[in-house]
Amino acid sequence: MTKGPIRVAIIGTGRISDLHAIEYLQNPSSRIVALCDRDPDLAASKAKDWGLTDVAIETDLDALLSRADVDLVEILLPHHLHLPAALKAINAGKIVSLQKPMCVSLEEADQLVAAAEAYDRPFKVFENFIFYPPVLKAKALIDEGAIGTPLSIRIKSNPARSATAWDVPPAANAWRQKATEAGGGPLVFDDGHHKFALAWHFMGEPDEVHAFIGDTEGPGGIRFDAQSQISFRFPGNRIGNLEIVYSPDMELATRHYAQDDRVEITGTKGIIWINGGHGRLAETPPLALYRDGAMTEYRDIPTGWEQSFVLSTRHYLEALQNGGPPVLTARQARQILRFALAAEESARLGRTVDLRAEGGSR
Ligand SMILES: NC(=O)c1ccc[n+]([C@@H]2O[C@H](COP(=O)([O-])OP(=O)(O)OC[C@H]3O[C@@H](n4cnc5c(N)ncnc54)[C@H](O)[C@@H]3O)[C@@H](O)[C@H]2O)c1
Structure with missing residues (x-):
């Protein structure tokens, strides 16, 4: 060089x-x-x-x-x-x-x-999602002990519609509709990577994954793998889920994809909410913390998906x-890919995938 x-x-x-x-x-x-x-x-x-x-x-x-x-x-x-x-x-x-x-x-x-x-x-x-400023702030607060030990993570992916969203060329959707090129569904596997990365970032690798994956028509006739519900169990009696719901008639603000993302992390002594990722629902604070009977809103955090x-x-x-x-290393990325593939496998088999078992999610 x-x-x-x-x-x-x-x-x-x-x-x-x-x-x-x-x-x-x-x-x-x-x-x-x-x-x-x-x-x-x-x-x-x-x-x-x-x-x-x-x-x-x-x-x-x-x-x-x-x-x-x-x-x-x-x-x-x-x-x-x-x-x-x-x-x-x-x-x-x-x-x-x-x-x-x-x-x-x-x-x-x-x-x-x-x-x-x-x-x-x-x-x-x-x-990039783990570099989104509200996520960085949430991680810093959690690492300082703001909510005690995190026990649960709830993640919501909520595609909707937006008059301000950017155009997505048909070609960018076309390969995502082909399992041989995309490797999995647009919301569970492709965008889902960000959500499994968040769950991994805050909670570590799961032991077990169980998924219901739906199928619905999205904008322009594309197929969305929604409505979907994916549950995870982490070591130490800790849990999480990813819920994916397409709301075709709900308007939201974004300069990028027409989707809202929300996260709630519950710990032994408090709760953190991350509101917004790709898009925003009105004036919700990007981050909020509840502990000791008080709610603190963090509004001075940069937002905008490009920040991540x-x-x-x-x-x-x-x-x-x-x-x-680097973040991620190849080995870390494999852990997140395995998490996403376990969701796809669980829905296909109609049973929980145990990632502790040899070959789980293969
Ligand atoms: N981090 C995120 O939030 C995020 C968001 C969207 C997409 N992505 C990822 O980015 C990647 C691209 O997604 P996109 O939405 O930009 O897709 P896209 O279809 O818009 O862009 C892919 C480009 O690759 C080109 N291409 C295809 N085959 C080629 C080849 N053999 N040689 C040279 N060029 C070739 C196409 O012409 C196209 O311009 C995917 O891996 C996707 O998962 C990440």
Whole structure:
């Protein structure tokens, strides 16, 4: 790697690349030097939107990876391409940031963990929700003992409608509707990764997972895996759940996906609520804490879904400069993937999946 800013290439300049670009564009320690997408017009339009005048545009992954002027690749491809693209990026000697979920099966994850751990350069799986400022604040409060020992986490994903949401191109929905490309449903497996990451972040790995996964028509005729209810049991008599409900006629405020996300964590002596993620329901405080008979609202926390991307990317750039592990490591990402796959498996089999058993969720 040369001295000076880390030279970044974004691979897959689709819907979500706009939020990844923000920190790379504004952080003095990075510079976007190349964009790769099989659709060169899309990549060129992103270069224009992001004010990049001297960026290389490639349509072929191998050509992009052979470029000596690229230090770090941000891989933002459909899920079935994550494993081959990440392995190629490792073989090409690049610093890697691979979008969640790391891949689509535990067999693939094992390959990726082995390759990442044998690699002498940094490898990150990008999970942003745990960098969302209200989540960071909640974690800090919990680590200070604000609610005692956390006993339960309740997570709600609530897609709805929003006049202010961004456009999601049909192509970004099309591959998500194919199990062979997405690896699982759009709300339980894809967006669900963020929710399983939150449960893992606050409570650790579960012992058992049980899921009911529904099926309903979403906007534009796409299928949503809602209404769904997924329960988890953690060691030490602690529990949690993820409830996914699609409210087609409920309006909410967002600049990104038309979805609200809410979290309630109950401890031995108090409760924390995180209100909002992708979207907001009116003027609810981003964070609230109940303990000792009093409610404290935290309203001076930055919100906006893009903040989670900015802070996750900033954390990686700092780790690259100062040392320290990325968040997530490949091994951590495998734990979260296993959690999500256990939910899919439970619904398929109609029974609880015991992750303590050998082969659980395979
Ligand atoms: N962290 C988050 O909150 C979040 C949100 C949305 C999406 N994502 C993730 O980001 C990734 C991309 O999602 P998206 O919504 O931007 O999808 P998208 O379909 O909008 O973008 C994918 C891009 O990859 C390009 N592409 C596909 N195959 C290619 C190939 N072989 N070579 C080069 N380019 C190719 C497509 O042309 C498209 O532009 C997925 O892994 C998804 O899970 C994460």
